[in-house]
Amino acid sequence: MKKGIGYTSIGETFDDFILIKDATKGTASNGKAFLTLILRDATGEIEAKLWDVSKEDEELFVPEQIIKVTGDVNQFRGRAQLKIVSIRPVQVTDGVQISDFIEKAPVEKEILTEKLTEAIFEMENPTIQRIVRAFIKKYQEKLLVYPAASRNHHAYASGLAHHIVSMLQIARELHKLYPQINKDLLYAGIILHDIGKIKELSGIISTSYTLEGKLLGHIPIMVEEIGLMARDLKIEGEEVLILQHLVLSHHGKAEWGSPTPPLVREAELLHFIDLIDAKMNMLNSALNKVKPGEFTERLFAMDNRAFYKPTFEEN
Amino acid sequence: MKKGIGYTSIGETFDDFILIKDATKGTASNGKAFLTLILRDATGEIEAKLWDVSKEDEELFVPEQIIKVTGDVNQFRGRAQLKIVSIRPVQVTDGVQISDFIEKAPVEKEILTEKLTEAIFEMENPTIQRIVRAFIKKYQEKLLVYPAASRNHHAYASGLAHHIVSMLQIARELHKLYPQINKDLLYAGIILHDIGKIKELSGIISTSYTLEGKLLGHIPIMVEEIGLMARDLKIEGEEVLILQHLVLSHHGKAEWGSPTPPLVREAELLHFIDLIDAKMNMLNSALNKVKPGEFTERLFAMDNRAFYKPTFEEN
């Protein structure tokens, strides 16, 4: 039974279709060329070596090419590596397509759209509502397919919208517990806080940083976008400034990319809701791959900690 | 109408009963003795100077004495100070008592007890349930009246139980959103995490640190308590270790008092739920005292930030 590369253990054989994410040519000590391939499907990725490659191989096995591969998963320098036994490019008759190999959010786009609409509908402050609605409209298409990051948390198709919708759910409950919270502000902050990533990141496959992403970053990009949108909508007033502040401060500290720390209640809360959802996403994903009584691999974005799954947990 | 010292502004007159929290004798430049009094009621506290005091005054105006005082609130070195016009000790006929002057949690003890019982009732793992139940029983009385801190967040009577019950509510909702969470562990961690404060802090009025609190701190105290309790209950197994880990790691980082960082999913979550409830408690309390368009005073425990209340907030 096929279970995906992310769930194939060392010592097992892998025999399935998979996507080439990256391919680099090298020269072996015997003088022959070889390819280092990064292969990925919706469950994870692995490095593979293809030895003694010909010019034709180099042209066939390139990024974004789907292949059919058979091989054994070995350990190399402490990491899994696929030893390729046979390899061929996909054929039309195989009936597979790139989208099959991209990890996707566990929630459908329709549900995500519905949840976003619901949140906007709940808002009472017309100014805040208009701005948020305008952004949803402007980025409608990309907002529903973009990942929330190039790696780490929600780094999959529709990850950005999935992240927003989870955060909205937390916000709804916290508002019940602490009724002083301005729900409109908090909802708006959640929806807008990472939209700058649509300009910061290159897309869904092989996600990298754009020039604008590298030189400005998604936070200043979005502060500016809110300013431009307000002018287009002819909106003035403190709401615009506060929304910009929410976006600007949502990383919590200057060292973490927010030149101004949260100075409004909802900004402080936005920062923590963002942290919780990002961390739970990374943790659940890593713990899913281990059995009770085991530790996960070290999680770089969680201070390099390895987490333990107690033996009394259900697998 | 009486509104409490916490809501009396500079320039106003205060005329009411109030509790002496602290009294220190000094000598003025004219050679005469004076008393520096810290006065508090359920809404806040203020410094006051009583000039030219006699020996009798010194004996009358001591900590935990209730007084009737009239005076003007002035500004001195940037802080409010009460200029006393008249002062007298309380009389039996005044019909006031110490508990009137102590800030209390905004939720009744009965509700708090009920919420705690409900959480324990929901637990499915019998080992975890037994340990938690035993602690609730052991500290039943103090758990319902202790503050959660000597100052900063939930620093009022029943603050500890109020903090626990708020956190349980957040946990319940997060469990719905992230069903992978082990609810038993998370509830147990929340209920136990700060119980060590009952040994760390001296009590409800003029709360200070005990010797044990200073030399060990509530975290190591509670790790030990869980070990002792497990032995008393003849419980063995990984649950005990994991509960100790949850308590030990709940400050998140070595620099913040947790020699081991969270290495279990529920430990990570416990840390963030604790942070959110503490911060919301401090923020709401500070924002309650200012009007829309104003900044709060600087909040020491929130990195010394002053928070802004937008003008479009309801007062």
Place this chain on the structure above:
Amino acid sequence: MKKGIGYTSIGETFDDFILIKDATKGTASNGKAFLTLILRDATGEIEAKLWDVSKEDEELFVPEQIIKVTGDVNQFRGRAQLKIVSIRPVQVTDGVQISDFIEKAPVEKEILTEKLTEAIFEMENPTIQRIVRAFIKKYQEKLLVYPAASRNHHAYASGLAHHIVSMLQIARELHKLYPQINKDLLYAGIILHDIGKIKELSGIISTSYTLEGKLLGHIPIMVEEIGLMARDLKIEGEEVLILQHLVLSHHGKAEWGSPTPPLVREAELLHFIDLIDAKMNMLNSALNKVKPGEFTERLFAMDNRAFYKPTFEEN
């Protein structure tokens, strides 16, 4: 001979017109009201106490009122304090005005304007030139009178323009030494980098932070302004992005307020030219007030260092 409060030493008598910058009422230990005044002229400021004040005094001696005062400069808790002997409000016949008491840049506005124009004239890239010219025009008036900070460096009228013009001069020479520098970019970065302060700071007298200044800060404000200006001018292209990057990164590090560090040669240089001119301004101002063989007072913005003036320096 009159020499200004900044040059009046402890033990000397001051007898001149001066501006009240701040006035706070207090109550002395004898129960009488007094005023703590902060007085300033173009050379510096001093604290003064006015004892036993009447209601009329309170109404007369308020911020932005010019007074004629006589008094002795004493030392109080290690700082200079003016002991007031006589005081009266200014009269029309005295012939003094507020602008006499405000410290001003040592260079005339006409010269500053000329230098700015000259720099823009030298630019070769039309896109960069258009953007810079548009900003100079937009903020023409304020740019020439605003200080560069509320305290620390160039905290005087026209300080912002003075700072820019000094930096341009350094840039011109560095360009000769390192001809690889893109002069247009560097000049533009220098002119634009602090213009956001016009929105961040309240004005020239009793300069404080605006709400926008507190919640966003001059750097994100200016990044947004460049985006808006480019759209107004219908300018597209990498120049806009690079100019935004120069402004965004000019504090050098996230901890110092630049969420993105300099990643373009001219951005790195801009950061250092800014530092040098700010530091020389503070140092020269402090060293001017001491004699050879003495240390300056501790300079907060220079890591609290006290600087030494060698004995072999001319006074």
Place this chain on the structure above:
Amino acid sequence: MKKGIGYTSIGETFDDFILIKDATKGTASNGKAFLTLILRDATGEIEAKLWDVSKEDEELFVPEQIIKVTGDVNQFRGRAQLKIVSIRPVQVTDGVQISDFIEKAPVEKEILTEKLTEAIFEMENPTIQRIVRAFIKKYQEKLLVYPAASRNHHAYASGLAHHIVSMLQIARELHKLYPQINKDLLYAGIILHDIGKIKELSGIISTSYTLEGKLLGHIPIMVEEIGLMARDLKIEGEEVLILQHLVLSHHGKAEWGSPTPPLVREAELLHFIDLIDAKMNMLNSALNKVKPGEFTERLFAMDNRAFYKPTFEEN
């Protein structure tokens, strides 16, 4: 003449019995399996590669197997590596045993026992003496064979007891110089401070961290143990609290694992005696391996410094 792997230089041949500490299988670029072996004897350890291994080889050459090996010590990526020429498993007739290959403290167990007994005998406070005596008895066996760490200082059999006994000797002399020191407390702190490592570490060979070690760490483990022991012995009083504080604070700072810093004189001293003995142990061991005029390898646990042995030192 046999001199042990720790003293075999690059370019020399090694021909002796040695213990396999770790064995990992890999696949070479020619597709054949190979083993990466970590070999160790009492003087040090080295990596070795065994190429073209058969299934039988994989089963023969496993951790804790002693082998007879011949090979050359080469340099690979800046580190020594053994190129295996011949290899065979040990035979009964070879007359070697695992304990021959484990590094041991340079002091005999009998001496260590004697020194511990002597220190306890010197104590005058009966409470402290009883607690310490009870721990010595409880952990008698393991205390004399455990290492003090999995690597770094005293990472050899009986390392824990050796560390304790060296520290006691320093303490004895410091007490002569500073007679204000409470010798009982300091001795007790030294004996108890690291006993938690018996639960934190897995044992003597291939020492790793236990689950308890990872989730709690030796410091909280031992604070709890003292609490349990005091209850078993029906001891109450400040001595128990102070001993717990000594253990809790002996890493000196929160960042280093002590949530409470030393707040008792003997706690402060314990921290420094611990540091000195650990550092001298690492330094002497590293300097023993180099000649005068050379630097040691970089010592990770000493801030990655390489230490110099002056030319005027005797070799």
Place this chain on the structure above:
Amino acid sequence: MKKGIGYTSIGETFDDFILIKDATKGTASNGKAFLTLILRDATGEIEAKLWDVSKEDEELFVPEQIIKVTGDVNQFRGRAQLKIVSIRPVQVTDGVQISDFIEKAPVEKEILTEKLTEAIFEMENPTIQRIVRAFIKKYQEKLLVYPAASRNHHAYASGLAHHIVSMLQIARELHKLYPQINKDLLYAGIILHDIGKIKELSGIISTSYTLEGKLLGHIPIMVEEIGLMARDLKIEGEEVLILQHLVLSHHGKAEWGSPTPPLVREAELLHFIDLIDAKMNMLNSALNKVKPGEFTERLFAMDNRAFYKPTFEEN
């Protein structure tokens, strides 16, 4: 009975000779001049206020003047303050002298000299011995009377020599325990490490920093001195370099003033011996002033910690 100002508690009366360490003139709210005096004897120091002073008083009561004073010790802003009842300058017939009021090392100069001589006598390396002997000779006089610091540890007459001699005693014992230590180097490092303080500090009374002390500091001063001395003695060889390194690195880290960290075994040890003796000196001095069951005042140079004296300590 006279017990010294350091042992006079709040509420007690002080009536004895004492030295004026510092005198500053101020102006009271009634317009009259007053003096803030810092008074000290061999046991400690206290602030005092002398109200309504005349011109004559100002001339009489100046630094380094001994006075006879009677007054009550009150508390002012949390610190002790002497309220002067009567005051007069010392008279010849009083038979007191400045040296009576200066705190001195608890060991006689003769003993200190003897111990230093003994250490040099033990040295075997003639080069090291010659350099050390030359420094002892060069600074013979000052070395025996200088303090080791202007405040904090060993801040008393002969403190520098006392510090050195205590450190030598620790070194002697550590050498017995770790015979690999080069005793000559360690002794030499101890004797030389702080001699630069003789140029860094102004002297014994009212110790302050010299210009050379402020601009260079005792470490670079002494590195240079060793270079000059070696040239004068026509000594070349690695010993000179190593001795300079020991002095240069003895603060342990760049942040603490050693641009190069210890890279020689004896340098590492010197750093720790220095720390231990400095800390024990401060701790013992602070603990001497409190009773069992009390905490000391906060010790600034010990990370602002207050230390606890257990109740089971002898007073």
Place this chain on the structure above:
Amino acid sequence: MKKGIGYTSIGETFDDFILIKDATKGTASNGKAFLTLILRDATGEIEAKLWDVSKEDEELFVPEQIIKVTGDVNQFRGRAQLKIVSIRPVQVTDGVQISDFIEKAPVEKEILTEKLTEAIFEMENPTIQRIVRAFIKKYQEKLLVYPAASRNHHAYASGLAHHIVSMLQIARELHKLYPQINKDLLYAGIILHDIGKIKELSGIISTSYTLEGKLLGHIPIMVEEIGLMARDLKIEGEEVLILQHLVLSHHGKAEWGSPTPPLVREAELLHFIDLIDAKMNMLNSALNKVKPGEFTERLFAMDNRAFYKPTFEEN
């Protein structure tokens, strides 16, 4: 056409003379010896592997040997590596010499000498002038050929003098802008600040740290040298102390190697001029190697940043 190894891209062939900087022997997985060579010419360096080497090869291909080599530049683990096709040692008839392969400052020695002389000539303070002149004379030869560092900035022949001369030019212009600067001091500080590198570094080829460099560092070495020089010249006075301070403080902060921070105006400026020239040197060198629209490699000494060359730059 020959363009040097620094400008040969991956995929290109290199065929030219080049210098062996370093050669290390290894053993391949087939058991045969190979050499890892570091090759360099005036434009850069590259790693190369020479497989299956004989004893003769090992003797021929050693550091500082010039070779004629042909090979292809491949990518290996993300870095360029030369795959050697043919190799032979240089012959006399080839007419090349070591100096051809060493990177040199872009300014001739004669110009550098002239600029140094000019700066000294401008000095007005005879004491400062004499000291500087004496150092120029003492180190005349090495000063003109030494690099300013073993890697990072100005790491080429005559780099030290080139760095000094560039800094002098910046100083001259800053003096015009800020006439309060003491030009003599600043010039002297610039010329002397890094002369200690002549003792800290081993030379021009394969530059490494000397023992003195490792144990003291160029800053303390130069502070001592100034002291010795002043004594030789029989110069006393504050100038010597201030020059030592300038050298001592020029790294700006204790963490960066200056135990005393700048406390004199010219010391502060020296630190910044040093930084600017070092950074511009590294930046220009890295940007020269990339095309508009590209990022440089990561620059370790610039906080590991990769810098962008805008598309509107000329190549």
